[in-house]
Amino acid sequence: MTEARTEPSVGELMGQLSAQTSRLIRDEMRLAQKELQESAKHAGVGAGLVGAAGLLAVLGLATLIAAMVAALSLVLPVWASALIVAVALFAAAGIAALISKKQVQKVPPPAAETMNSVKLDIDEVKEARHGSRT
Incomplete structure:
Protein backbone atom coordinates (compact mmCIF):
# COMPACT_ATOMS: atom_id res chain seq x y z
CA MET A 1 0.00 0.00 0.00
CA THR A 2 1.13 3.51 -0.73
CA GLU A 3 0.72 6.19 1.83
CA ALA A 4 -1.37 9.25 0.90
CA ARG A 5 0.66 12.37 0.63
CA THR A 6 -0.47 14.90 3.26
CA GLU A 7 2.26 17.51 2.91
CA PRO A 8 2.08 19.99 0.02
CA SER A 9 4.76 19.88 -2.62
CA VAL A 10 7.42 22.57 -3.03
CA GLY A 11 5.56 23.90 -6.06
CA GLU A 12 2.34 24.17 -4.08
CA LEU A 13 4.17 25.90 -1.24
CA MET A 14 5.74 28.38 -3.67
CA GLY A 15 2.30 29.07 -5.19
CA GLN A 16 0.84 29.69 -1.73
CA LEU A 17 3.77 31.94 -0.85
CA SER A 18 3.28 33.94 -4.03
CA ALA A 19 -0.46 34.32 -3.46
CA GLN A 20 -0.04 35.29 0.19
CA THR A 21 2.72 37.76 -0.65
CA SER A 22 0.56 39.38 -3.34
CA ARG A 23 -2.38 39.62 -0.94
CA LEU A 24 -0.15 41.08 1.79
CA ILE A 25 1.24 43.71 -0.58
CA ARG A 26 -2.26 44.66 -1.79
CA ASP A 27 -3.49 44.92 1.81
CA GLU A 28 -0.50 47.05 2.80
CA MET A 29 -1.06 49.33 -0.20
CA ARG A 30 -4.73 49.78 0.72
CA LEU A 31 -3.79 50.55 4.32
CA ALA A 32 -1.15 53.06 3.24
CA GLN A 33 -3.63 54.71 0.87
CA LYS A 34 -6.23 54.97 3.62
CA GLU A 35 -3.68 56.44 6.05
CA LEU A 36 -2.52 58.93 3.41
CA GLN A 37 -6.10 60.01 2.71
CA GLU A 38 -6.69 60.53 6.43
CA SER A 39 -3.47 62.54 6.77
CA ALA A 40 -4.34 64.67 3.74
CA LYS A 41 -7.80 65.34 5.20
CA HIS A 42 -6.30 66.55 8.49
CA ALA A 43 -3.67 68.62 6.67
CA GLY A 44 -6.36 70.26 4.53
CA VAL A 45 -8.50 71.12 7.55
CA GLY A 46 -5.42 72.45 9.36
CA ALA A 47 -4.39 74.59 6.40
CA GLY A 48 -7.90 75.98 6.08
CA LEU A 49 -7.97 76.89 9.76
CA VAL A 50 -4.56 78.57 9.50
CA GLY A 51 -5.89 80.63 6.59
CA ALA A 52 -8.99 81.57 8.57
CA ALA A 53 -6.85 82.53 11.57
CA GLY A 54 -4.66 84.72 9.34
CA LEU A 55 -7.69 86.44 7.84
CA LEU A 56 -9.18 87.07 11.29
CA ALA A 57 -5.85 88.47 12.49
CA VAL A 58 -5.73 90.89 9.54
CA LEU A 59 -9.31 91.96 10.23
CA GLY A 60 -8.43 92.44 13.91
CA LEU A 61 -5.45 94.58 12.97
CA ALA A 62 -7.62 96.68 10.64
CA THR A 63 -10.12 97.17 13.47
CA LEU A 64 -7.31 98.16 15.83
CA ILE A 65 -6.08 100.71 13.30
CA ALA A 66 -9.63 102.09 12.97
CA ALA A 67 -9.76 102.35 16.77
CA MET A 68 -6.52 104.34 16.77
CA VAL A 69 -7.96 106.75 14.20
CA ALA A 70 -11.14 107.04 16.26
CA ALA A 71 -9.17 107.71 19.45
CA LEU A 72 -7.08 110.43 17.81
CA SER A 73 -10.20 111.95 16.30
CA LEU A 74 -11.30 112.89 19.83
CA VAL A 75 -8.55 115.55 19.91
CA LEU A 76 -7.93 116.16 16.17
CA PRO A 77 -10.07 116.29 13.04
CA VAL A 78 -10.80 112.81 11.62
CA TRP A 79 -8.75 113.45 8.47
Whole structure:
Protein backbone atom coordinates (compact mmCIF):
# COMPACT_ATOMS: atom_id res chain seq x y z
CA MET A 1 0.00 0.00 0.00
CA THR A 2 1.13 3.51 -0.73
CA GLU A 3 0.72 6.19 1.83
CA ALA A 4 -1.37 9.25 0.90
CA ARG A 5 0.66 12.37 0.63
CA THR A 6 -0.47 14.90 3.26
CA GLU A 7 2.26 17.51 2.91
CA PRO A 8 2.08 19.99 0.02
CA SER A 9 4.76 19.88 -2.62
CA VAL A 10 7.42 22.57 -3.03
CA GLY A 11 5.56 23.90 -6.06
CA GLU A 12 2.34 24.17 -4.08
CA LEU A 13 4.17 25.90 -1.24
CA MET A 14 5.74 28.38 -3.67
CA GLY A 15 2.30 29.07 -5.19
CA GLN A 16 0.84 29.69 -1.73
CA LEU A 17 3.77 31.94 -0.85
CA SER A 18 3.28 33.94 -4.03
CA ALA A 19 -0.46 34.32 -3.46
CA GLN A 20 -0.04 35.29 0.19
CA THR A 21 2.72 37.76 -0.65
CA SER A 22 0.56 39.38 -3.34
CA ARG A 23 -2.38 39.62 -0.94
CA LEU A 24 -0.15 41.08 1.79
CA ILE A 25 1.24 43.71 -0.58
CA ARG A 26 -2.26 44.66 -1.79
CA ASP A 27 -3.49 44.92 1.81
CA GLU A 28 -0.50 47.05 2.80
CA MET A 29 -1.06 49.33 -0.20
CA ARG A 30 -4.73 49.78 0.72
CA LEU A 31 -3.79 50.55 4.32
CA ALA A 32 -1.15 53.06 3.24
CA GLN A 33 -3.63 54.71 0.87
CA LYS A 34 -6.23 54.97 3.62
CA GLU A 35 -3.68 56.44 6.05
CA LEU A 36 -2.52 58.93 3.41
CA GLN A 37 -6.10 60.01 2.71
CA GLU A 38 -6.69 60.53 6.43
CA SER A 39 -3.47 62.54 6.77
CA ALA A 40 -4.34 64.67 3.74
CA LYS A 41 -7.80 65.34 5.20
CA HIS A 42 -6.30 66.55 8.49
CA ALA A 43 -3.67 68.62 6.67
CA GLY A 44 -6.36 70.26 4.53
CA VAL A 45 -8.50 71.12 7.55
CA GLY A 46 -5.42 72.45 9.36
CA ALA A 47 -4.39 74.59 6.40
CA GLY A 48 -7.90 75.98 6.08
CA LEU A 49 -7.97 76.89 9.76
CA VAL A 50 -4.56 78.57 9.50
CA GLY A 51 -5.89 80.63 6.59
CA ALA A 52 -8.99 81.57 8.57
CA ALA A 53 -6.85 82.53 11.57
CA GLY A 54 -4.66 84.72 9.34
CA LEU A 55 -7.69 86.44 7.84
CA LEU A 56 -9.18 87.07 11.29
CA ALA A 57 -5.85 88.47 12.49
CA VAL A 58 -5.73 90.89 9.54
CA LEU A 59 -9.31 91.96 10.23
CA GLY A 60 -8.43 92.44 13.91
CA LEU A 61 -5.45 94.58 12.97
CA ALA A 62 -7.62 96.68 10.64
CA THR A 63 -10.12 97.17 13.47
CA LEU A 64 -7.31 98.16 15.83
CA ILE A 65 -6.08 100.71 13.30
CA ALA A 66 -9.63 102.09 12.97
CA ALA A 67 -9.76 102.35 16.77
CA MET A 68 -6.52 104.34 16.77
CA VAL A 69 -7.96 106.75 14.20
CA ALA A 70 -11.14 107.04 16.26
CA ALA A 71 -9.17 107.71 19.45
CA LEU A 72 -7.08 110.43 17.81
CA SER A 73 -10.20 111.95 16.30
CA LEU A 74 -11.30 112.89 19.83
CA VAL A 75 -8.55 115.55 19.91
CA LEU A 76 -7.93 116.16 16.17
CA PRO A 77 -10.07 116.29 13.04
CA VAL A 78 -10.80 112.81 11.62
CA TRP A 79 -8.75 113.45 8.47
CA ALA A 80 -5.71 114.44 10.56
CA SER A 81 -6.12 111.37 12.77
CA ALA A 82 -6.27 109.08 9.73
CA LEU A 83 -3.25 110.82 8.20
CA ILE A 84 -1.16 110.41 11.37
CA VAL A 85 -2.03 106.71 11.64
CA ALA A 86 -1.27 106.17 7.94
CA VAL A 87 2.13 107.88 8.24
CA ALA A 88 2.95 105.74 11.29
CA LEU A 89 2.00 102.57 9.39
CA PHE A 90 4.10 103.57 6.36
CA ALA A 91 7.04 104.32 8.66
CA ALA A 92 6.71 100.87 10.27
CA ALA A 93 6.54 99.28 6.79
CA GLY A 94 9.68 101.16 5.71
CA ILE A 95 11.58 100.06 8.82
CA ALA A 96 10.53 96.45 8.23
CA ALA A 97 11.64 96.70 4.58
CA LEU A 98 15.06 98.07 5.56
CA ILE A 99 15.57 95.35 8.17
CA SER A 100 14.58 92.64 5.68
CA LYS A 101 16.93 94.11 3.05
CA LYS A 102 19.84 93.92 5.51
CA GLN A 103 18.94 90.32 6.35
CA VAL A 104 18.84 89.36 2.67
CA GLN A 105 22.23 90.98 2.08
CA LYS A 106 23.70 88.79 4.85
CA VAL A 107 22.82 85.61 2.94
CA PRO A 108 26.12 84.20 1.68
CA PRO A 109 26.40 82.93 -1.89
CA PRO A 110 26.76 79.17 -2.35
CA ALA A 111 30.26 77.88 -1.70
CA ALA A 112 32.43 77.30 -4.76
CA GLU A 113 32.84 73.65 -3.74
CA THR A 114 29.08 73.19 -3.69
CA MET A 115 28.69 74.78 -7.13
CA ASN A 116 31.45 72.59 -8.56
CA SER A 117 29.88 69.50 -7.03
CA VAL A 118 26.50 70.36 -8.54
CA LYS A 119 28.08 70.95 -11.96
CA LEU A 120 29.86 67.58 -11.78
CA ASP A 121 26.60 65.86 -10.81
CA ILE A 122 24.80 67.46 -13.76
CA ASP A 123 27.58 66.42 -16.13
CA GLU A 124 27.45 62.84 -14.85
CA VAL A 125 23.68 62.69 -15.31
CA LYS A 126 24.01 64.05 -18.85
CA GLU A 127 26.69 61.50 -19.67
CA ALA A 128 24.59 58.68 -18.22
CA ARG A 129 21.57 59.74 -20.28
CA HIS A 130 23.58 59.99 -23.49
CA GLY A 131 25.35 56.74 -22.75
CA SER A 132 22.07 54.87 -22.22
CA ARG A 133 20.72 56.03 -25.60
CA THR A 134 23.54 54.52 -27.59
